[in-house]
Amino acid sequence: MAASLLRLHFHxxxxxxxxxxxxxxxxxxxxxxxxxxxxxDSARGFEVIDDIKSALEDExxxxxxxxxxxxxxxxxTTVIVRRRDAREVSLIASNNNIPVxxxxxxxxxxxxxxxxxxxxxxxxxxxxxxxxx
Numbered sequence: 001m002a003a004s005l006l007r008l009h010f011h012x013x014x015x016x017x018x019x020x021x022x023x024x025x026x027x028x029x030x031x032x033x034x035x036x037x038x039x040x041d042s043a044r045g046f047e048v049i050d051d052i053k054s055a056l057e058d059e060x061x062x063x064x065x066x067x068x069x070x071x072x073x074x075x076x077t078t079v080i081v082r083r084r085d086a087r088e089v090s091l092i093a094s095n096n097n098i099p100v101x102x103x104x105x106x107x108x109x110x111x112x113x114x115x116x117x118x119x120x121x122x123x124x125x126x127x128x129x130x131x132x133x
Contacts, residue, residue, distance in 0.1 A: 004045040009074035010125060011043055014115055015093040020067035021086035023049060036094030048073070
């Protein structure tokens with residue numbers, strides 16, 4: 001599950017920053033990023049985040065954002081907390097910014113560079129994908 005939670009954080013951060021927008025469900029005004037081509041068959045662990053959020057709300061209501069929960073449960077993640085949860089999503093950015101399985105190496109490197117990440121970050125993330133299988 002740790003690799004799945006890391007993947008959720010990665011997919012969330014590649015679309016408009018680490019704001020928890022990937023966690024939002026469809027509504028009358030939102031077409032969820034969960035439906036993006038890159039998330040449909042690979043993003044999982046949403047129920048873990050939901051359970052943690054529910055437990056935290058029972059203990060300290062409106063204190064810890066879903067964005068922070070997602071960041072903190074991702075294995076070995078070190079990020080600044082106190083971000084605000086997203087109110088907007090971008091299915092288009094999800095489809096455009098997250099590399100797909102058929103992406104060339106050059107495309108993947110470019111997408112990582114666009115997020116301020118380098119080859120070491122790419123190798124670390126790919127290792128977490130492979131380690132899950």
